[in-house]
Amino acid sequence: MSKKSLTIALAGNPNSGKTTIFNNITGTRQKVGNWPGVTVEKKEGIVNRHGYELKIIDLPGTYSLTPFSVEEIVARDFVLDARPDVVIDIIDASNLERSLYLATQLREIDCKVLFALNMADVARARGIKVDAKKLSELLDLPIVFTIGNKNEGIDELLKKAIELAESDIDTSGKRKVKYNKDIENSISELRGFIEKNTEISLPYKTRWTIIKLLENDKIVRERVLQKMGDQGKKFIQQVQLHRELLADRFNDDPEIIMTDERYGFIAGIIKEVLATVTKQRIDISRNIDLVLTNRFIGFPIFIFFIWAMFQLTFSLGAYPMEWLENSVGWFSISLDLILPDSLFKDLFINGVIAGVGSVIVFLPNILILFFCIALFEDTGYMSRAAFLMDRIMHLIGLHGKSFIPMLMGFGCSVPAIMATRTLESEKDRILTILITPFMSCSAKLPIYIVLTGIFFSAKAGNVIFCIYFAGIILAILTGRLFRSSLLMGADAPFVMELPPYRVPMVKSLIIHMWDRSKMFLKKMGGVILIGSVVIWALSAFPRNIQYSRDYIAEINNVRSLYNTQIMAADGLDRQNIENERDDAIAELETARKAEEIEKSYMGHIGKILAPVFAPLGIDWRGSVALLTGFVAKEIVVSTMGILYLAGDDGTGTLKNALLSSDMTPLSALAMMVFVLLYLPCIATVATIKQETNSYKWTLFSIIYTTSLAWVAAFCVYQGGKIIGFS
Amino acid sequence: MLLSEMKEGQAGVISRVGGNGALRRRILEMGILKGSEIYVEKYAPLQDPLELIVKGYHLSLRVEEAAQITVRDVK
Numbered sequence: 001m002s003k004k005s006l007t008i009a010l011a012g013n014p015n016s017g018k019t020t021i022f023n024n025i026t027g028t029r030q031k032v033g034n035w036p037g038v039t040v041e042k043k044e045g046i047v048n049r050h051g052y053e054l055k056i057i058d059l060p061g062t063y064s065l066t067p068f069s070v071e072e073i074v075a076r077d078f079v080l081d082a083r084p085d086v087v088i089d090i091i092d093a094s095n096l097e098r099s100l101y102l103a104t105q106l107r108e109i110d111c112k113v114l115f116a117l118n119m120a121d122v123a124r125a126r127g128i129k130v131d132a133k134k135l136s137e138l139l140d141l142p143i144v145f146t147i148g149n150k151n152e153g154i155d156e157l158l159k160k161a162i163e164l165a166e167s168d169i170d171t172s173g174k175r176k177v178k179y180n181k182d183i184e185n186s187i188s189e190l191r192g193f194i195e196k197n198t199e200i201s202l203p204y205k206t207r208w209t210i211i212k213l214l215e216n217d218k219i220v221r222e223r224v225l226q227k228m229g230d231q232g233k234k235f236i237q238q239v240q241l242h243r244e245l246l247a248d249r250f251n252d253d254p255e256i257i258m259t260d261e262r263y264g265f266i267a268g269i270i271k272e273v274l275a276t277v278t279k280q281r282i283d284i285s286r287n288i289d290l291v292l293t294n295r296f297i298g299f300p301i302f303i304f305f306i307w308a309m310f311q312l313t314f315s316l317g318a319y320p321m322e323w324l325e326n327s328v329g330w331f332s333i334s335l336d337l338i339l340p341d342s343l344f345k346d347l348f349i350n351g352v353i354a355g356v357g358s359v360i361v362f363l364p365n366i367l368i369l370f371f372c373i374a375l376f377e378d379t380g381y382m383s384r385a386a387f388l389m390d391r392i393m394h395l396i397g398l399h400g401k402s403f404i405p406m407l408m409g410f411g412c413s414v415p416a417i418m419a420t421r422t423l424e425s426e427k428d429r430i431l432t433i434l435i436t437p438f439m440s441c442s443a444k445l446p447i448y449i450v451l452t453g454i455f456f457s458a459k460a461g462n463v464i465f466c467i468y469f470a471g472i473i474l475a476i477l478t479g480r481l482f483r484s485s486l487l488m489g490a491d492a493p494f495v496m497e498l499p500p501y502r503v504p505m506v507k508s509l510i511i512h513m514w515d516r517s518k519m520f521l522k523k524m525g526g527v528i529l530i531g532s533v534v535i536w537a538l539s540a541f542p543r544n545i546q547y548s549r550d551y552i553a554e555i556n557n558v559r560s561l562y563n564t565q566i567m568a569a570d571g572l573d574r575q576n577i578e579n580e581r582d583d584a585i586a587e588l589e590t591a592r593k594a595e596e597i598e599k600s601y602m603g604h605i606g607k608i609l610a611p612v613f614a615p616l617g618i619d620w621r622g623s624v625a626l627l628t629g630f631v632a633k634e635i636v637v638s639t640m641g642i643l644y645l646a647g648d649d650g651t652g653t654l655k656n657a658l659l660s661s662d663m664t665p666l667s668a669l670a671m672m673v674f675v676l677l678y679l680p681c682i683a684t685v686a687t688i689k690q691e692t693n694s695y696k697w698t699l700f701s702i703i704y705t706t707s708l709a710w711v712a713a714f715c716v717y718q719g720g721k722i723i724g725f726s
Numbered sequence: 727m728l729l730s731e732m733k734e735g736q737a738g739v740i741s742r743v744g745g746n747g748a749l750r751r752r753i754l755e756m757g758i759l760k761g762s763e764i765y766v767e768k769y770a771p772l773q774d775p776l777e778l779i780v781k782g783y784h785l786s787l788r789v790e791e792a793a794q795i796t797v798r799d800v801k
Binding site: 063064066068094095097101128253255256259260263285286289293294295296298299383387388390391392394400494495496497499500 | 749767783
């Protein structure tokens, strides 16, 4: 006999501890955070409890089901369309009044609702006592006490949820918000209209649909029109008449009146069930904020945290990075010795290991960065950062919350662009997505390090700083430009909760960090693997090149020539001549390899592109390197390494090769500016497509960034030449 | 008195929430409605946004948004 399966959805406000409860039930790895709206994806897990197979869905945390933000739309659509067997509303006991707002809306939808009264221990400590029995009676629904971070009450919660799912109670008769007489009149008149016109069939339950239409809910209106066609139009017209009537009566929009009434209904309940002990309590969270958002030291502390995060990421991360680099190098050399020469070996060592190895070495940086970000989120500092930065971000036409994705952009654009989901307004989100790639990501850093190390050795740090700074400036200018043109309109309102500070749970931090790193590795690893193979193939084929010189014969010539000399000479001379011979052979080998690459497909592509890059002071090899950067920015360095014939790693030999090439400090600078701005890597492009859900915006982003990069690099190179740099 | 004119540490009762459509509704939904008690916890270091305590939790609003909200019985 197969087990019966039930679907249970978890709903609740952000910071209500919903994600912790979800983790406790399913044991699946999912992030827990304090930043409002951190649970942006629909996550699910299947568990077997009490003889049932339970499918648990973690809905995004929302304050309401009015579809303002993506999270709210996602949550509401799931409850409406997927019709879960039970919805568990997780209520933060210390925030009962506001939590009940969402609860009344869930109740209105007419689904089976169960309350989890969470963190009642915290509430009690704050002097708040909730009479759960009374609350359960008043709202006519089951309530279970839970303490998410101690895993208490979870089993009871599931038991009750199953009971509720299996019961055949009629939810439509349950107590709901009763609106004032005029609104209720409108509702029943419209209900009458529907009953008279039997051909009308609403997509959702009648009362709820009428309420939403009276509230001027665009999504519901569209769905009604879609489903009912002309009948729908007639019905909507009726609703419109009632809306005008009510607006006239109350001198305000019906949706405002109804919001008011819901809170009125809640206030009645609160009066009955909530006892607040008025004792002068010490609020630790408020005391922390006295320091962290202090007028004078708030910013210095914030800057210190950001500085510390970058120090940890890049300085501390440099050590494990070096170990990994050495291991990859050692692995590659060992394979080189073990495997017999073949095309496969070439593919494996120069394609797969070189490519994947270039990603693996960034793992320590990414782990540390995400650990810091998880720490900010889980403690609640992230929303304080938005609070501090909002004024500045507002100048660009963005929300304080946009600061977080932009900040993460310094690490990697992929999670940064994913983090824009916390923004409510779509325009804000697209704008943030468009400018985030200008925050120079960590994969671009190796390119700067190599180029500045060679051409600006003494001033390398300053030059890199200027590059980063230029990215920020261009992001601001782009923000302002688009806000006043393409994405015109005000930025989203800054209505944001500042949740109490919490001591983060180590387990949650680790899950959080690992989850994101895994996502990053999976995405980057897969794409980079394919990209590396493609690049390898482009530079390894065609195999049968017509060389301009017969290198093998020449090498043999040189060898035999020197060998006769060596035979003739003796002692010290012999050693010298041997060295001379080796140098001569190496030179020929290098020339041969240069010709091989020049005549490969890659070389052809580079030469075709060369005229485009010539005004930027970048030759065909640079063009190829930049082209390969589309796969991943890290690859730019290794491609340059191959093309400038310096072997695959180590800046020592690349340095000589670059210095002896046509590259000058000025063209190196132009190249860095180009790298800073031009099209993001393939993984980022894929993320942009996924998050904007629009080819138009994705293409726009690619074209805009690349054109801006070309123009900026052109200005740097040509401008620099005019001023007299070289 | 407008909420945006209140000083740190002042409390009052909301008498009117103005503004337009979605923003106004969002503010109401977060519990800032006529009759709610409100306390100005602090202004951000750059004087915008401000932090409020309403219905027992902390919420931040921009000054321009707070300028749509009228408060009575300020003390």
